[in-house]
Amino acid sequence: ETVMTQSPATLSVSPGERATLSCRASQSVNSNLAWYQQKPGQAPRLLIYEASTRATGVPARFSGSGSGTEFTLTISSLQSEDFAVYFCQQYNNWPLTFGGGTKVEIK
Amino acid sequence: QVQLVESGGGVVQPGGFLRLSCAASGFTFSSYGIHWVRQAPGKGLEWVAFTDYGERNKYYTDSVQGRFTISRDNSKNMLYLQMNSLRAEDTAVYYCAKDTVTMFTFDYWGQGTLVTVSS
Numbered sequence: 001e002t003v004m005t006q007s008p009a010t011l012s013v014s015p016g017e018r019a020t021l022s023c024r025a026s027q028s029v030n031s032n033l034a035w036y037q038q039k040p041g042q043a044p045r046l047l048i049y050e051a052s053t054r055a056t057g058v059p060a061r062f063s064g065s066g067s068g069t070e071f072t073l074t075i076s077s078l079q080s081e082d083f084a085v086y087f088c089q090q091y092n093n094w095p096l097t098f099g100g101g102t103k104v105e106i107k
Numbered sequence: 108q109v110q111l112v113e114s115g116g117g118v119v120q121p122g123g124f125l126r127l128s129c130a131a132s133g134f135t136f137s138s139y140g141i142h143w144v145r146q147a148p149g150k151g152l153e154w155v156a157f158t159d160y161g162e163r164n165k166y167y168t169d170s171v172q173g174r175f176t177i178s179r180d181n182s183k184n185m186l187y188l189q190m191n192s193l194r195a196e197d198t199a200v201y202y203c204a205k206d207t208v209t210m211f212t213f214d215y216w217g218q219g220t221l222v223t224v225s226s
Binding site: 001032034036038043044045046049055056087089091094095096097098099100101 | 210
């Protein structure tokens with residue numbers, strides 16, 4: 001199984017600042033990496049797929065990068081609605097696996 | 108618009124069984140793969156099972172292999188998850204999630220249905 005490790009577990013950021021979230025795979029997943037945002041009481045929302053392609057309707061302040069085993073999600077200028085938990089997910093290997101999540105909280 | 112509505116959750120004793128359903132609308136259901144993804148209370152996401160559009164290919168996470176069965180009825184736009192031999196660690200919110208065109212990511216999710224396994 002491909003283990004996905006996200007860091008940090010919690011990120012404290014002030015509105016308007018930049019947030020950088022990391023995701024590491026235990027083996028190469030090529031560019032088959034997605035990012036999701038989840039707010040309390042809601043289902044997750046797809047943000048990024050193929051490591052760097054924004055899903056429909058996702059603001060340009062969200063960007064993804066990386067390939068192989070190291071990936072990054074960057075939120076260029078945090079808005080109030082961006083405070084949430086973010087999960088990475090690999091879809092290169094079965095079973096599909098998620099990282100443990102990074103909670104982005106208001107500083 | 109795309110809608111996925113899960114039902115069938117509840118409280119069940121260890122060793123018991125439950126059948127979850129997911130009603131789909133707003134897209135051509137028979138053209139897409141569908142997944143079940145679960146989330147234990149206060150925890151992260153765990154992918155559970157997948158069926159392709161025609162049920163030719165089905166995949167399961169190891170911890171449910173042999174206990175859970177995913178199925179679909181394309182004539183009714185319905186997805187199912189038959190869960191047998193339930194364990195406490197199966198307690199979670201279960202989401203159905205639509206596969207994307209690029210395959211094996213999830214672009215639409217239901218609101219989830221809670222399954223609690225407890226004596």
